[in-house]
Amino acid sequence: MRRKTSDTAVDVSGSAPLYKQVEERILQCLADGEWKPGEQLPTESQLAERFRVAVFTIRAGISELVASNILVRKQGKGTFVARHSRQRQRYQFSHVYGNDGTQIFPDRTVLAFRKEAATEVAADKLGLRKEDRQTVYHLTCLLTVEGAPASIMDIMLPTRMFSKLTVRAIRGAQENLYAVYQDECGINVIRVEEHVYATAAAQDIAAALKISTGSPVLRVERIAYTYQDVPVEYRIRYFDAAKFHYRTEEGGV
Amino acid sequence: MRRKTSDTAVDVSGSAPLYKQVEERILQCLADGEWKPGEQLPTESQLAERFRVAVFTIRAGISELVASNILVRKQGKGTFVARHSRQRQRYQFSHVYGNDGTQIFPDRTVLAFRKEAATEVAADKLGLRKEDRQTVYHLTCLLTVEGAPASIMDIMLPTRMFSKLTVRAIRGAQENLYAVYQDECGINVIRVEEHVYATAAAQDIAAALKISTGSPVLRVERIAYTYQDVPVEYRIRYFDAAKFHYRTEEGGV
DNA sequence: CAGTGGTCTAGACCACCGA
DNA sequence: CGGTGGTCTAGACCACTGA
Numbered sequence: 425m426r427r428k429t430s431d432t433a434v435d436v437s438g439s440a441p442l443y444k445q446v447e448e449r450i451l452q453c454l455a456d457g458e459w460k461p462g463e464q465l466p467t468e469s470q471l472a473e474r475f476r477v478a479v480f481t482i483r484a485g486i487s488e489l490v491a492s493n494i495l496v497r498k499q500g501k502g503t504f505v506a507r508h509s510r511q512r513q514r515y516q517f518s519h520v521y522g523n524d525g526t527q528i529f530p531d532r533t534v535l536a537f538r539k540e541a542a543t544e545v546a547a548d549k550l551g552l553r554k555e556d557r558q559t560v561y562h563l564t565c566l567l568t569v570e571g572a573p574a575s576i577m578d579i580m581l582p583t584r585m586f587s588k589l590t591v592r593a594i595r596g597a598q599e600n601l602y603a604v605y606q607d608e609c610g611i612n613v614i615r616v617e618e619h620v621y622a623t624a625a626a627q628d629i630a631a632a633l634k635i636s637t638g639s640p641v642l643r644v645e646r647i648a649y650t651y652q653d654v655p656v657e658y659r660i661r662y663f664d665a666a667k668f669h670y671r672t673e674e675g676g677v
Numbered sequence: 678m679r680r681k682t683s684d685t686a687v688d689v690s691g692s693a694p695l696y697k698q699v700e701e702r703i704l705q706c707l708a709d710g711e712w713k714p715g716e717q718l719p720t721e722s723q724l725a726e727r728f729r730v731a732v733f734t735i736r737a738g739i740s741e742l743v744a745s746n747i748l749v750r751k752q753g754k755g756t757f758v759a760r761h762s763r764q765r766q767r768y769q770f771s772h773v774y775g776n777d778g779t780q781i782f783p784d785r786t787v788l789a790f791r792k793e794a795a796t797e798v799a800a801d802k803l804g805l806r807k808e809d810r811q812t813v814y815h816l817t818c819l820l821t822v823e824g825a826p827a828s829i830m831d832i833m834l835p836t837r838m839f840s841k842l843t844v845r846a847i848r849g850a851q852e853n854l855y856a857v858y859q860d861e862c863g864i865n866v867i868r869v870e871e872h873v874y875a876t877a878a879a880q881d882i883a884a885a886l887k888i889s890t891g892s893p894v895l896r897v898e899r900i901a902y903t904y905q906d907v908p909v910e911y912r913i914r915y916f917d918a919a920k921f922h923y924r925t926e927e928g929g930v
Numbered sequence: 931c932a933g934t935g936g937t938c939t940a941g942a943c944c945a946c947c948g949a
Numbered sequence: 950c951g952g953t954g955g956t957c958t959a960g961a962c963c964a965c966t967g968a
Contacts, residue, residue, distance in 0.1 A: 622875030
């Protein structure tokens with residue numbers, strides 16, 4: 425009598441482990457918007473009852489999502505959907521550092537925000553199908569550090585998903601843009617993929633960064649994904665290579 | 678009677694959780710060389726007995742080390758110290774991709790291997806103290822993909838740690854150099870830190886890569902660490918930016 | 931104080947491995 | 950077949966939170 429067969433919750437017929445199914449179910453609830461960023465999930469006991477498994481099994485499922493920064497546990501309070509908050513873990517995905525080794529926290533100035541037809545490349549990166557209206561919001565920003573230009577940034581966002589986005593919200597955002605995506609559009613970025621290229625600065629880039637044409641720049645392309653691997657943002661940033669580099673870490677205790 | 682006070686194994690006096698202590702203890706055994714790369718650890722029951730905790734607690738500790746790629750579990754066989762094997766997970770730390778999106782698996786040609794005084798930079802990166810003999814093995818390799826030069830690589834290794842290293846072993850290695858470090862010198866790399874710079878190719882680099890002087894190159898610096906954050910390798914690679922880029926991923930289910 | 935997640939135990943059965 | 954890790958249960962106490 426180890427398992428019950430009349431579960432309304434989890435499948436038992438020899439498939440994946442229960443805790444994996446729990447994880448999957450929770451992920452589905454998140455994708456469906458049942459629990460939105462910042463909100464509290466039911467307690468572990470309640471989830472155990474709902475899914476008809478032991479608390480341990482719920483914990484195992486939640487643990488995987490906590491490790492992925494999708495949920496956060498707060499002892500004594502509850503389990504919550506992670507936010508790209510202004511304070512905590514801000515710049516979670518930022519890998520660009522000053523060449524003196526310090527992490528940078530640039531200021532953002534919106535240079536342009538317009539709706540336009542997606543370029544072929546952008547449509548491809550964002551997985552926009554021909555059938556869809558292939559329009560995107562195109563945001564161009566200048567990033568500065570202590571007043572000096574550090575980077576020029578172009579962002580493409582599918583208009584279909586970001587219909588509620590306003591330039592006002594972007595301008596008002598003090599920190600992470602992903603917090604804006606969450607708050608304004610209910611879109612939760614949970615994974616990013618970055619490609620880093622070394623190039624010589626084209627004329628327009630050089631002008632924006634106030635460096636000479638042809639000097640080395642880092643080009644950082646990013647595709648950001650939400651649940652179920654749906655791409656939501658395509659971003660290109662250029663950095664003056666004389667001042668900045670890209671840093672990663674892998675492995676470790 | 679939840680815990681015993683006469684443990685020979687773990688500390689109970691209100692400090693870290695037992696499973697963290699287990700993790701720490703295992704890590705210490707690894708650093709001490711009690712279990713070497715590829716070897717099998719005692720079974721979970723045996724460890725539970727040795728550390729005087731429940732199997733669950735052992736599992737929790739081991740799980741963290743498995744997540745860090747330091748141990749591997751094989752169902753039905755046992756738990757083993759992870760190896761930088763020739764087949765599985767080879768190029769665990771490699772983030773360089775062809776610009777067409779394919780991961781590269783270059784061939785390695787040793788151009789030079791000599792013992793020399795560490796430069797100031799290298800001594801710094803490798804944490805060599807003034808009191809120590811600051812000598813390093815300096816390995817220079819050419820990496821090629823289908824015969825075409827892809828990268829020039831310089832590696833600095835403290836001679837004190839790598840006294841058993843031979844150029845023969847390096848030349849004979851088909852795959853990952855870290856497997857050589859393990860097999861020949863008993864040194865286990867568990868973490869790497871990389872810094873990626875965009876630069877214009879200097880004359881010697883350009884010549885080695887058969888590109889024109891001043892064209893954009895990626896410079897990838899790496900510091901590799903073993904247990905307890907001891908740096909063991911300082912590596913610099915240059916790639917033709919027209920053919921290669923650097924790729925990372927973060928987050929995700 | 932009650933309720934939450936955090937840690938831990940004892941014990942069960944399962945899936946896989948190799949002799 | 951016995952031994953390994955993989956999953957799961959039921960239940961306990963602890964540490965933290967906020968009313």
